[in-house]
Amino acid sequence: MSELVSTFKDRLREGINYAGLTQSELARRSGIHRAIISDYVRGKYEAKQDKLYELAKVLNVSEAWLMGYDVKKERRHPEEVQNTNSGNGDITSEDIDHYFNGLRSYEGLKISDEQKAFMRNSIKSFLESQKAMNNKSKQGD
Known part of the structure; x- marks a missing residue:
């Protein structure tokens, strides 16, 4: 993070x-x-x-x-998030960080840095657990 x-x-x-x-x-x-x-x-x-x-x-x-965050300086455009290095629509951990760091508000309610971190970490944890479950089921095949 x-x-x-x-x-x-x-x-x-x-x-x-x-x-x-x-x-x-x-x-x-x-x-x-x-x-x-x-x-x-x-x-x-x-x-x-x-x-x-x-x-x-x-x-x-x-x-x-x-x-002041430890991220790339260059501004990313929305199409860059959709077209990641894999070319197949996969998103990376960096894409998730970029998205959540850019959030400002939801329906007029300010989103705090703590809330952004919680959402970012929740999504990453969820995706990692899905990845682990997928790998485990492949091993059982």
Whole structure:
């Protein structure tokens, strides 16, 4: 499972450099006021979900990476989750992490990091148990 390895402000600075933008240009492209971007960079505030999404989109980085998680920096597109390396529609543990890290709310109710972790771990545990049962039944054949 991914864990926090950096701060939002450090990742935002790195993302701005990675994208080759100024804070002013990031503000213009994201629609977030320049003073708020400055506050984020100084660590005064952390972006809320809607602003985090806009920043990540403009910087072309994943939201989870921008939040400080130990995940790939590059932004993944929905079609990449559907077309995994296996080519047969299988999802990977990384796909599950990416999906749950990106959740923000359900019907207007905020989803906390703890809730995301619980859901992510529940799905992974379920799938691993199904895999083990499948392997066990194959051995009995």
